[in-house]
Each structure stands twice: as structure tokens, then as C-alpha cells.
Amino acid sequence: MKINPQYSQAWYNKGIALKKLKRYEEAIIAYDEALKINPQYTEAWYEKGLALATQIKYKEAIMAYDEALKINPQYVDAWL
Numbered sequence: 001m002k003i004n005p006q007y008s009q010a011w012y013n014k015g016i017a018l019k020k021l022k023r024y025e026e027a028i029i030a031y032d033e034a035l036k037i038n039p040q041y042t043e044a045w046y047e048k049g050l051a052l053a054t055q056i057k058y059k060e061a062i063m064a065y066d067e068a069l070k071i072n073p074q075y076v077d078a079w080l
Contacts, residue, residue, distance in 0.1 A: 008037040012044050015051070024051045042071045046078050 015030035031048035034041055049064035068078040 006037050008034040008041055008044070011037065012041065012047070015044070015047055019047065019051050019054075024055050027051045040071050042068045042075055042078075045071070046075065049078070 011030050011034035015027040015034065018024075018027035018030055028048055028051050031044045031051065034044040035048070038044070045064050045068035049061040049068065052058075052061035052064060065078045068075050072078075
């Protein structure tokens with residue numbers, strides 16, 4: 001099986017796993033990789049916001065939530 005480093009879903013899933021392990025900085029890096037590949041990845045913006053908020057980086061978290069809402073204004077979790 002060939003590895004595809006341009007697979008945004010894999011980077012997103014890695015971010016989720018790292019966040020569950022409370023490795024927030026690494027999770028943010030993984031979300032950023034997913035977003036480099038697909039800047040329209042609403043869920044990656046949202047999850048990045050959660051990881052940032054956990055680190056008390058509220059201003060950056062709000063910016064990530066805003067990006068998610070630009071893409072999908074109906075994304076309820078980002079509004080919450």
C-alpha cells in the first residue's frame with residue numbers, strides 16, 4: 001500500500017487521536033497539515049479551535065471557529 005501525504009482525512013484523524021491523548025500542540029500541527037491540503041475542511045478548523053481553546057489560546061480558537069463558519073455558516077458546533 002502506498003502512503004499518500006496529501007490525504008487530508010488522515011491528518012485530521014491524526015489530530016483527533018493526538019487531541020484525545022492531550023497532545024494538543026501536535027494535534028494543532030496535524031490539523032494545520034489537513035488545512036494546507038484542504039483549506040475548506042470545516043471540521044478541521046473546528047477541531048483546531050477546540051485544541052487551541054484547551055490551551056487557553058482563546059483568540060486563536062475564535063479565529064479557527066470563524067473560519068469554519070465562513071465555510072459553513074450552519075455548522076452549529078462552531079457557533080457553540
